[in-house]
Amino acid sequence: MSIKPIVTLGDPRLRLRGEPVDSFGKYLHELLDDLADTMRHAPGVGLAAPQLGVALQACVVEVEGRLHELVNPTIVRSSGDDRDLEGCLSIPGYVAYVTRREKVWVVAQNRHGRRIKVAGAGVLSRALQHELDHLQGKLYIDYLASMEELIPVAASGEASGTGAGEVATPLA
Numbered sequence: 001m002s003i004k005p006i007v008t009l010g011d012p013r014l015r016l017r018g019e020p021v022d023s024f025g026k027y028l029h030e031l032l033d034d035l036a037d038t039m040r041h042a043p044g045v046g047l048a049a050p051q052l053g054v055a056l057q058a059c060v061v062e063v064e065g066r067l068h069e070l071v072n073p074t075i076v077r078s079s080g081d082d083r084d085l086e087g088c089l090s091i092p093g094y095v096a097y098v099t100r101r102e103k104v105w106v107v108a109q110n111r112h113g114r115r116i117k118v119a120g121a122g123v124l125s126r127a128l129q130h131e132l133d134h135l136q137g138k139l140y141i142d143y144l145a146s147m148e149e150l151i152p153v154a155a156s157g158e159a160s161g162t163g164a165g166e167v168a169t170p171l172a
Helices: 026-041 123-134
Strands: 046-048 058-063 066-087 094-109 115-121
Touching: 026 046, 026 058, 026 066, 046 123, 058 123, 066 115, 066 123, 094 123, 115 123
Parallel strands: none
Antiparallel strands: 046 058, 058 066, 066 094, 094 115
Protein backbone atom coordinates (compact mmCIF):
# COMPACT_ATOMS: atom_id res chain seq x y z
CA MET A 1 0.00 0.00 0.00
CA SER A 2 1.63 3.16 -1.18
CA ILE A 3 1.10 6.32 -3.15
CA LYS A 4 2.35 5.93 -6.71
CA PRO A 5 3.01 8.56 -9.41
CA ILE A 6 0.04 9.08 -11.73
CA VAL A 7 0.75 8.81 -15.45
CA THR A 8 -0.21 12.06 -17.21
CA LEU A 9 -1.25 13.03 -20.73
CA GLY A 10 1.56 12.49 -23.20
CA ASP A 11 2.81 9.30 -21.56
CA PRO A 12 1.96 6.41 -23.95
CA ARG A 13 1.11 4.13 -21.00
CA LEU A 14 -2.05 6.20 -20.48
CA ARG A 15 -3.40 4.83 -23.76
CA LEU A 16 -2.74 1.19 -22.88
CA ARG A 17 -5.69 -1.17 -23.00
CA GLY A 18 -5.93 -3.17 -19.81
CA GLU A 19 -5.46 -6.91 -20.11
CA PRO A 20 -7.98 -9.17 -18.35
CA VAL A 21 -6.99 -10.16 -14.83
CA ASP A 22 -6.76 -13.91 -14.30
CA SER A 23 -4.77 -14.05 -11.06
CA PHE A 24 -6.43 -12.80 -7.88
CA GLY A 25 -3.51 -13.00 -5.48
CA LYS A 26 -1.09 -10.72 -3.70
CA TYR A 27 -0.05 -8.66 -6.76
CA LEU A 28 -3.66 -7.68 -7.54
CA HIS A 29 -4.43 -6.94 -3.89
CA GLU A 30 -1.40 -4.64 -3.65
CA LEU A 31 -2.34 -2.94 -6.94
CA LEU A 32 -5.90 -2.27 -5.72
CA ASP A 33 -4.54 -0.92 -2.41
CA ASP A 34 -2.08 1.32 -4.29
CA LEU A 35 -4.88 2.57 -6.56
CA ALA A 36 -7.05 3.48 -3.55
CA ASP A 37 -4.19 5.15 -1.64
CA THR A 38 -3.04 7.13 -4.68
CA MET A 39 -6.61 8.18 -5.58
CA ARG A 40 -7.33 9.39 -2.06
CA HIS A 41 -4.04 11.27 -1.82
CA ALA A 42 -4.54 13.02 -5.20
CA PRO A 43 -7.50 13.54 -4.28
CA GLY A 44 -9.92 12.04 -6.75
CA VAL A 45 -12.94 9.75 -6.87
CA GLY A 46 -11.48 7.05 -9.11
CA LEU A 47 -8.26 5.65 -10.54
CA ALA A 48 -7.52 2.94 -13.09
CA ALA A 49 -4.49 0.65 -13.34
CA PRO A 50 -3.26 2.18 -16.65
CA GLN A 51 -2.97 5.52 -14.79
CA LEU A 52 -0.24 3.86 -12.72
CA GLY A 53 1.32 2.44 -15.88
CA VAL A 54 -0.14 -1.05 -15.32
CA ALA A 55 -2.01 -2.55 -18.29
CA LEU A 56 -4.61 -4.52 -16.32
CA GLN A 57 -8.41 -4.38 -16.14
CA ALA A 58 -8.57 -3.05 -12.58
CA CYS A 59 -9.82 0.22 -11.12
CA VAL A 60 -11.22 1.79 -7.98
CA VAL A 61 -14.06 4.28 -7.52
CA GLU A 62 -15.00 5.91 -4.22
CA VAL A 63 -18.20 7.94 -3.97
CA GLU A 64 -20.03 8.92 -0.78
CA GLY A 65 -17.53 7.01 1.36
CA ARG A 66 -18.02 3.69 -0.46
CA LEU A 67 -14.99 2.15 -2.17
CA HIS A 68 -15.68 -0.02 -5.22
CA GLU A 69 -12.83 -2.26 -6.37
CA LEU A 70 -13.58 -3.42 -9.89
CA VAL A 71 -11.67 -6.13 -11.73
CA ASN A 72 -12.53 -7.04 -15.34
CA PRO A 73 -15.54 -4.66 -15.27
CA THR A 74 -18.13 -4.33 -18.03
CA ILE A 75 -21.09 -2.00 -18.41
CA VAL A 76 -24.06 -4.29 -19.04
CA ARG A 77 -26.81 -1.67 -19.16
CA SER A 78 -27.19 2.09 -19.24
CA SER A 79 -29.92 4.68 -19.56
CA GLY A 80 -30.44 8.41 -19.98
CA ASP A 81 -27.91 11.12 -20.70
CA ASP A 82 -26.16 13.54 -18.37
CA ARG A 83 -23.88 16.42 -19.34
CA ASP A 84 -21.59 17.77 -16.63
CA LEU A 85 -18.07 18.92 -15.87
CA GLU A 86 -15.48 16.19 -15.75
CA GLY A 87 -11.82 16.21 -14.79
CA CYS A 88 -9.04 13.65 -14.69
CA LEU A 89 -6.03 13.15 -12.45
CA SER A 90 -4.03 12.33 -15.59
CA ILE A 91 -4.92 15.69 -17.15
CA PRO A 92 -4.38 18.03 -14.20
CA GLY A 93 -5.53 21.63 -14.34
CA TYR A 94 -8.42 21.18 -16.77
CA VAL A 95 -12.08 20.14 -16.88
CA ALA A 96 -14.64 19.97 -19.67
CA TYR A 97 -18.33 19.29 -20.17
CA VAL A 98 -18.81 15.67 -21.21
CA THR A 99 -22.04 13.81 -21.94
CA ARG A 100 -22.21 10.41 -20.29
CA ARG A 101 -24.98 7.93 -19.53
CA GLU A 102 -27.09 9.02 -16.55
CA LYS A 103 -27.27 5.52 -15.04
CA VAL A 104 -25.07 2.47 -15.53
CA TRP A 105 -25.05 -1.12 -14.34
CA VAL A 106 -21.63 -2.75 -14.12
CA VAL A 107 -20.67 -6.39 -13.66
CA ALA A 108 -17.12 -7.06 -12.43
CA GLN A 109 -15.08 -9.21 -10.12
CA ASN A 110 -13.80 -8.24 -6.70
CA ARG A 111 -10.23 -8.69 -5.45
CA HIS A 112 -10.98 -12.36 -4.74
CA GLY A 113 -12.46 -13.11 -8.17
CA ARG A 114 -16.08 -13.19 -7.03
CA ARG A 115 -18.67 -11.69 -9.38
CA ILE A 116 -20.12 -8.37 -8.21
CA LYS A 117 -22.65 -5.88 -9.55
CA VAL A 118 -22.59 -2.11 -9.12
CA ALA A 119 -25.40 0.20 -10.19
CA GLY A 120 -24.73 3.91 -10.27
CA ALA A 121 -26.36 7.24 -11.04
CA GLY A 122 -24.98 10.77 -10.91
CA VAL A 123 -21.34 11.06 -9.85
CA LEU A 124 -21.00 7.29 -9.37
CA SER A 125 -22.26 6.63 -12.90
CA ARG A 126 -19.90 9.24 -14.36
CA ALA A 127 -16.93 7.90 -12.37
CA LEU A 128 -17.63 4.29 -13.38
CA GLN A 129 -17.79 5.22 -17.06
CA HIS A 130 -14.66 7.38 -16.77
CA GLU A 131 -12.64 4.59 -15.14
CA LEU A 132 -13.86 1.89 -17.52
CA ASP A 133 -12.82 4.16 -20.39
CA HIS A 134 -9.30 4.29 -18.92
CA LEU A 135 -9.20 0.49 -19.04
CA GLN A 136 -9.71 0.78 -22.82
CA GLY A 137 -7.06 3.48 -23.25
CA LYS A 138 -9.74 6.15 -23.70
CA LEU A 139 -9.75 9.59 -22.04
CA TYR A 140 -12.56 12.08 -21.44
CA ILE A 141 -10.89 14.47 -23.88
CA ASP A 142 -11.64 11.94 -26.64
CA TYR A 143 -15.30 12.97 -26.33
CA LEU A 144 -14.51 16.64 -27.06
CA ALA A 145 -14.87 18.13 -30.52
CA SER A 146 -11.76 20.22 -29.85
CA MET A 147 -9.19 20.75 -27.11
CA GLU A 148 -10.51 24.33 -26.98
CA GLU A 149 -13.43 22.92 -24.94
CA LEU A 150 -11.06 22.36 -22.01
CA ILE A 151 -11.58 24.81 -19.15
CA PRO A 152 -8.53 25.72 -17.05
CA VAL A 153 -9.06 25.12 -13.34
CA ALA A 154 -7.75 27.63 -10.81
CA ALA A 155 -5.70 26.38 -7.86
CA SER A 156 -8.76 26.74 -5.61
CA GLY A 157 -10.57 24.04 -7.61
CA GLU A 158 -12.96 26.41 -9.36
CA ALA A 159 -13.30 26.23 -13.11
CA SER A 160 -12.36 29.61 -14.46
CA GLY A 161 -14.67 31.11 -17.03
CA THR A 162 -17.74 29.07 -16.09
CA GLY A 163 -19.49 32.05 -14.55
CA ALA A 164 -21.07 29.90 -11.87
CA GLY A 165 -17.94 28.90 -9.98
CA GLU A 166 -18.66 25.23 -10.67
CA VAL A 167 -16.27 22.75 -9.17
CA ALA A 168 -15.41 19.44 -10.76
CA THR A 169 -13.77 16.71 -8.76
CA PRO A 170 -11.09 14.93 -10.78
CA LEU A 171 -12.46 11.48 -11.48
CA ALA A 172 -9.20 9.80 -12.29
